[in-house]
Amino acid sequence: MNARTTLEIIAPTVEEAIAQGLAELGLTADAVRVEVLDAGSRGLFGFGKTQVRVRLTVNAPAEEPAVETAPAASESEPTPAPVREAESQPEHDPLLDQAEAVVSKLLHLMGLEAQISAHYAENDRPDRRVINVDVRGDDLSVLIGRRSETLNAFQYVASLILGKMVEQFIQLVVDVEGYRSRRERQLIQMAKRMAEQVVKNKRKQTLEPMPSAERRIIHLALRDHPSVTTESTGEEPYRKVVIYPKED
C-alpha cells in the first residue's frame, strides 16, 4: 500500500484548496486533517492574485485504492466519459491508455517522474478528439517553463505522436498540478481588472505577451464587456492582447 497520506494543494482560496484536495483523494472532509501552510503568498506565476497552500493529511488508512485516477482539478463537473477507476473498473479505454503511455514515455525520457491520468475533455467530439492529461508529481515546474512554453511544446509533441499512432489527430491538453486551470482563473481576473482601468483612464492597455490559448481566455473573458474591445497584436511568441476603450 503506498496510498498517499498527505497532499499539498495550492489554490486561490483555502476553500478551493480543500475541495480540490478532497476531490483528488476521493475523501470527505471528516477523513482528513487540514493545515493551512500559507494563507496568502503572492501568486506563484507573477499575477497579483494571492495563493494559499494547504496540506491535507489522511486520518486513518483509507480504503480507497487509487489516487492517480482522481478527477481533474480543472473540471468543475464530472466527466461525461468513463472516469477511470483503476481496479474497481476494469474497462480500459484504449485511446486513453495510449495517451497516458505516450505522455509517460516522454516524461520518463526527459528525466521526469510523475503520475498521469487521461480523460476525455468536455468538448471532445468524434470529429474533434480532445483528451485532458493530468500530470502530478514533485518538481514539475520545469515542465511548465516560461509562459508555459515548455508545457505547450510538450503537449504538441505528445499530440503528434498519439495522432500518428492512431492515424487521427487528437488534441492533448496536458496540465501540470492544475496549473492551466489556476492560470485561467488568474487570467480572467486580471482581464477584468485591466478592463476596469481602461474604462477609468479611457486609455488602451497592452498586456504581457502570451501564448494563443491564454490570449483566447482574455478575449473570451471580455467578449461581452460593455465598454471595452480586445485585439491581439505583434508576432509570435511576443503576440499580446490590447484592451481598448469602446468608442461611444
Place this chain on the structure above:
Amino acid sequence: MKELIEYIAKSLVDHPEEVQVREMGNGSRIRIELSVAKDDMGRVIGKGGKVANSIRTLLRVAAEREGKQVTLDVVEPE
C-alpha cells in the same frame, strides 16, 4: 537525451527504420544530429520549424536535468 530524440522521431515518421541519431561532443556541450528519410523531413521539422523547435524545447529540459547544454540539428540523409 539521444533516446528521447530517437523515440520522438521514430514515432513521427513514416520510415522509422531510417531514423538515425548521433550524439557528438563531450563534457557539458553536446550536439545531437537527427537524420530521417527525405520524405520524413517535413514531419520532424514542421511548418516554420514548429515541430523541431518543440522537440528542442523538450530536449532542453532533459539536458538541464543532466546539467548539460544540447543543440539539435536535423540533417539530410547521406
